[in-house]
Amino acid sequence: MRIVITGVAGFIGSHLAELLLGQGHEVVGYDNFITGSKRNLEGVPAAAKFQLIEQDVCEPVDLDGAVDRIYHLASPASPNAYAAHRVATMKVNSQGTANLLDLATAKGARFLLASTSEIYGEPELPTQREDYWGNVNPIGLRSVYEEAKRFAEALCMAYHRERGTDTRIVRMFNTYGPRMGLGDGRVLSTFILQALKGEPISVYGDGTQARSFCHVSDALSGMIAAIEGDFHEPINLGSPQETTMVALAREIIAQVPGANSKVNFQPAPAYDPRFRRPDISRARQILGWSPKISLKEGLPSVVEYYRQLADK
Ligand code: NAD
Ligand code: UDP
Numbered sequence: 001m002r003i004v005i006t007g008v009a010g011f012i013g014s015h016l017a018e019l020l021l022g023q024g025h026e027v028v029g030y031d032n033f034i035t036g037s038k039r040n041l042e043g044v045p046a047a048a049k050f051q052l053i054e055q056d057v058c059e060p061v062d063l064d065g066a067v068d069r070i071y072h073l074a075s076p077a078s079p080n081a082y083a084a085h086r087v088a089t090m091k092v093n094s095q096g097t098a099n100l101l102d103l104a105t106a107k108g109a110r111f112l113l114a115s116t117s118e119i120y121g122e123p124e125l126p127t128q129r130e131d132y133w134g135n136v137n138p139i140g141l142r143s144v145y146e147e148a149k150r151f152a153e154a155l156c157m158a159y160h161r162e163r164g165t166d167t168r169i170v171r172m173f174n175t176y177g178p179r180m181g182l183g184d185g186r187v188l189s190t191f192i193l194q195a196l197k198g199e200p201i202s203v204y205g206d207g208t209q210a211r212s213f214c215h216v217s218d219a220l221s222g223m224i225a226a227i228e229g230d231f232h233e234p235i236n237l238g239s240p241q242e243t244t245m246v247a248l249a250r251e252i253i254a255q256v257p258g259a260n261s262k263v264n265f266q267p268a269p270a271y272d273p274r275f276r277r278p279d280i281s282r283a284r285q286i287l288g289w290s291p292k293i294s295l296k297e298g299l300p301s302v303v304e305y306y307r308q309l310a311d312k
Contacts, residue, residue, distance in 0.1 A: 009036030173238025177216030205268030
């Protein structure tokens, strides 16, 4: 197949490109490098059928030839990144998404939106199912991302219902793995880098807030199952195994060889959701998908990735 990936130079996009190229597909990747990096594409074999187009997808996306699948991942994704690029985050999820939906419609391609658990905002329920509509402050500090992704989901459904576009929506919960942006402030990469340097681990608030972390390889198999499936409404993709930030800090200290960092509690950021845990019954039933790699099993490869980067 000929597959378009937007955000191909990012953390998840670069892993997706490698996987699909390894399966023999042709990949056309778009990226404007606002948060991505060429280093993430170093693993793409020279002989692979890969074309990189350096472009902001908010500009019209014209591509000659057939397209079978479009994975739309382009968007700043970490709280630090979207705080640094507020308008760009809103534009890529609105105008950018419209451009890719137009391409999907014109080519008759299947389209997958990488949406997010952030559309649930500060959830009132400990476990979030797809039929929960969320609790979002439209002008809060996270709204540039939360509302932009909510708009992107609405736009997908509008194209699907009105123009027959073959859309899919996955709501991804915290995903981790090698190549998470260096210094983008995400908790897992921040804690690992601190532990490697022997610095105190910066736990915000009292550290009882919880997240569930899904290994990138599990996330990719869920995304592929979704686009190859036939379901058009949102599907949660994430790990139902919840961890508090204090427990995460301890696990990382235990997994980083020689680490003797102490936990350093710091003020909680505004609008920090207390918990985020997916109900994945829909993914299990419709896609036959559930994550296979526990946090304990998945962490060593990430620690090793950052250790090697620190050595460079
Ligand atoms: P990332 O920042 O590593 O990758 C995003 C990529 O998109 C970057 O390479 C960036 O340069 C590119 N990009 C941004 N705006 C663009 C534009 N206008 N034109 C072209 N390229 C543009 O982030 P990631 O963690 O790989 O996330 C990828 C997608 O998955 C995002 O849409 C994000 O919302 C979604 N997601 C990620 C997570 C997670 O935990 N990482 C969780 C939920 C959803
Ligand atoms: N967090 C933390 N210390 C850090 C960075 C983040 O305790 O140095 C906490 C943050 O307050 C939040 C959780 O870790 O409760 C996850 O934060 P992240 O930015 O990784 O993702 P998100 O909030 O989008 O789930």
